[in-house]
Amino acid sequence: MTEIIRIERLHKIFRIGKVEVPALRGVNLRVEDGEFVSLVGPSGCGKSTLLHVIGGLTAPTSGRVIVDGMDLGQMSDGLRTQLRKKKIGFVFQRFNLLPTLTAWGNIALACHIAGNRNGNSRAEMQAVIKMLGLEARMGHRPYELSGGEQQRVAIARAVVNRPKIILADEPTGNLDTENSELVLNMLCELNHKFGQTILLITHNPEVSTFTDRIVNMRDGHILES
Template sequence: MESEKLILLEGVTKVYGSGPTRVDALNNINLKVSQGEFISIIGPSGSGKSTIMNIIGCIDRPTAGRYLLEQIDVSNFKDEELALIRNKKIGFVFQMFNLLPRQTALQNVQLPLLYSGINLKERKERGLYMLSKVGLEGRWHHRPNELSGGECQRVAVARALVNKPSIVLADEPTGNLDSKNSIEIINLFKRLNEEEGVTLIMITHNPEIANEAKRRVYIRDGKIEEDTSL
């Protein structure tokens, strides 16, 4: 089935540097993700979580092995080709929110649409719609310093979704939030996954947060140690 093959990593290896500075960050990773999944990737610091996310997110390429995204082998794509596919198919959420400080919530959410050449009217409509999905339509004109950490992260989630990506990747999305706001973000992810069918991959080192996902993949020393779907 089509949906079986949203993401396919086959024997993915990533080596940084060479000689005495060589780091084997990923070692023969096999991972299959279907449309509509909500996965957490869990592991200690330095285990390869961000490296795997950079490869899945088309920010970096594997040293060896294959990565098929919607059945397209992107393993050997050039930087420009990766950038195109990344803008179309991936939404990112970061630990530090990465919002533009001088722009309003709405302008931040609309940003990915600007790069896609969508006109002003539609940008505004889709931006406001996404802000309503994360419960912030009344705050569209606020700048990040006028919003709480949890609200900033909700703006970032709206921004990640506005281009209707195939996958949303979140790297430690609750790493800078207190427990109350962390729970709110996780509940938002669950709702977006269940009601909107958004495919989510969330990296965390927090077991409580990880347990909220439907499937958990444990990684250690660049290898998958356990995958609850297997």
């Protein structure tokens, strides 16, 4: 297996007024292509910040973050956006679907942003929708869907363009046990079927049992892997 994410001595410091708040304090991490990894740790330990840096939503303060061969620290905001568009799919705890669009619209918009506007992307969409069991819910808006359905739509949106990496930030945090299991099983299936690398954040040890590897974090450090 090849390495798809490599992080070396990553520091991320937020400045709030004149105060510097270190969120990541020298993180080192390697993730292989196709791995399903969970990042486990208490609230405020820097899990989400790490995910945001890997996803190019924010730049590292220092250190190296190599994603699929590209050093994010050397990339402009525009290039990181390109990387996100082509190689990364996000799944959030709060689903973050666009409320004015239907489930179909949310997924189709992801295709549009990624530049996949041809017939193939439509077939791809149908396949993903079928796999996630959403065929009957496509014409509904987010507020008409259950939490589990919303999260499945969010997963469909994240994977429809076949990004190499899925970054899932507490994807089961707002779901009951039954829907949590459903969503985690689907992520496992996507990981096996499409070979996408999944990095999942959770503070729930039960959730991490679904993944290939568990990485523990505390106070901005990786403790063990």
